[in-house]
Amino acid sequence: MSEQSLYRLSDHTCITPLIQSWGAWWMNFAPIPAVLHAHSFQLPLLKAYLQNPDFHARAAKDPALSGGSFVGVPAERAGEVKALLQKMQEEQADNLKLAESLEEFQRWLLEEARGQSLEPYYTKVPEPLRGRVELLYDYNNRPFLRVMEGMLYRSPVHKRDIQSLRLWNLETDAGRPSLLTTPYMMEPGQIDVRVPFDEKRMDALFGLDQEPRPLGFIRDVLGSAVTSDAQLLPMLTQEPLRPYTPWEGSVPRVRYLGHACVLIEWKGTTIMVDPVISPRPTAGGHPRMNFQELPPRIDYALITHSHADHYSFETLLRLRRRIGHLVVPRSNGLLLGDYSPKLLARALGFENVLEPEAYESLPIPDGEIVIAPFLGEHGDVGHAKSAFLVRMGKQQLLFAADSMNVDDALYRNMRQELGTVQTVFMNTETEGAPHTWTIEALFPKKRDRKLEKNRRCRGSNADEGLRMMEVLGAKRLYNYAMGLEPWMEHIIGPASGPEAPRMKESERLLAGARSRGWVAERLTQPIDFLLEE
Known part of the structure; x- marks a missing residue:
């Protein structure tokens, strides 16, 4: 092994951002939500686990209890959970x-x-x-x-010193701890780098997806976290990079990458919507496009809203050096949980962050990105969110994300003001989680829960989706963000089976669209579309 040999990150290597061993997302990162979340959710959850570790460990593996607050740590490691609890109480x-x-x-x-x-x-x-x-x-x-x-x-409330990056090899998609309820306990062979997320030298680590480097360089970047080459080499490979071939066709190329992540290439401009990318497990699994296979530059990364299956810290940090502009929804800042995605992105180390208003436009060659309204999904709680309409030549695509078409007039106005939208990417969700799901810590302890029983974080059902299409004049429907990719399980739970209400509703949506002569597909794995006139 020569010191001058070049290495890149393995296709199986995860770089997971952690906050005191918990997977990082907005609720444990944005200052006030993080304070309330630690106090009212994380610490009580760890205490509940320590009262009955066996129950929690079993319940966390039970699909019937998916979405419940159970710590998926084996009972024999309860001592480590107790130590984490004490550490959080002391350091926070x-x-x-x-x-x-x-x-x-x-x-x-x-x-x-x-x-x-x-x-x-x-x-x-x-x-x-x-x-x-x-x-x-x-x-x-x-x-x-x-x-x-x-x-x-800039205050002591935001604790950069409890942030770290965990390097580890993904064996199976099911091997990830639940982002919301289970801390990442240290495993043999893993590397934990105690470094704030906004530390710019980490871009050299993320750059190993595109630019192989000598071992000495990599050791210097990781510092004292690495004690030997034997610890580092399993994360690396000397396999040659797969060169990326830019799209130079005369029509837009749209590449579906999984869940709500879509890559658009048009006249030298690259746009990625809701980036969530997963390494390939060593054991194989569901097809996916890896970090090494993505474009060397992403001109615009568009974030629709803050749910962790759309605003992924893990993916964004790893792509940070490639992203020209990160476009996030604008918050009103009038609720403690209506944090600013822009300020958060800057605290993640992004410099070029845009938060345009609804119907503002970002120009691209022979086209534009228009910020579109987005109703629903947050259970009537006013948190930041945006849909995106991308125009390329005469083609217009709406990335509706988890929008609920509760008012046809919104899309009628959109067509009147922006023109016919030929293609819609949309989720289907008929039930949705309770509006307090994942953000219970933000709500007062006493409130009228009877009035809240029907407030759900849902998107459009089949009828609402079909009306959206008709009003927009669309002829192509892509049903996405359905949670069917196994690498999404650690964020949103197990995939829905064919008898689940949302899957039945998806079938109704697709059947209704096809009966009208439209193109209609449910997306579950990477696929390319060429948008002909």
Whole structure:
């Protein structure tokens, strides 16, 4: 083995961003949500596990209990979970105290503030938030806190020192811990690099997908996390790169990569929607396009909303050096959970981040990217989200993501203002999770749950999807983001079977579209489309 031999990352190597051993996503990264999530979800969950580790370990493997809050760590490793719990309590002690005082302050404010001046209440704001929040009313005299989020990313509340990158080899898609409920316990052969996510030198690590380097260079990048070449070499390979061939055709090429991830190539411009990419397991599995096979530059990466199957930290960090502009939805910042995807992206190390308003346009050669409205999905909670309409020549594609067509007028207006949309990519979801799923920590402990029973995080059903198509004048329908790829299981749970309500609804949607003479497909694995006139 020569020191000058060149190595790239193996096709099987994951680089997973962690926050104190938990997989990173917006709820444990954005400052105020992270504080509340640790206090009201993560710590109680670990304590519940320690009371009955055997039950949690079994329940986490039971498909019938999918979506439940169970820690999937074997009972014999309960001591490590106890140590993690203690570590979180010690290293986040100030933030846990902040969470308690913030919850208490919000309850007090709702009881006390009835429309009178809020000026006297600033002295009651929890100390870590003093000077970093504004107290406001809505027009119905309901009080709330507007967080000056950019300040919090520069404050001790945002703890960069508990972030790390975990390098490990994926053996099977089922081998990933649940992103939401199970911490990544250290396994033999894994490498944990204690480094903030925004550390620019890590771009050299991510660059190993495209540019092989000598071992010495790689050791220097990873620093003291690597103690020997024997620890590092299983993550690397000397196999030659598969060169990427840019699309130079006269019509747009659209490549479906899995779930809601779509790659568009048109006149030298590359666009990727909702990037979620998975390494290939050593044991083989469902077909996929790997990081090494993606374009060397992605001019625009478009994020529709913050659910972890659309806004993937793991994928975005690994592609960071290739992405020209990251386009994210604009938040209103009026709710504690309506964090700014733009500020979060910058805290992930992205420099060119755009958050355009609805119907604003980003120009591309002989086309544009238009930010489109997006109703539904968040159970009537006002969190940031955008659909995207991409025009290439005369062709227009709508990436509707998890949009719910609750109002035909939205799409009628879209067609009137933007023209006929020939192609729609859309999810089908008839039930959806409760609106508090994954974000329970953001809600007050006392509320009227009877009124909330029918508030679901759902997209369009078949009838709503067909009406969307008809109103837009579309003739091509691609049913995507159905959660059928096994590498999505650690985020959204096991794939739905053919008898599941959402799959039956998908069949109704496709059958209805085909009966109208439209092209209609459900997408489950990589496929290319050439958009002819």
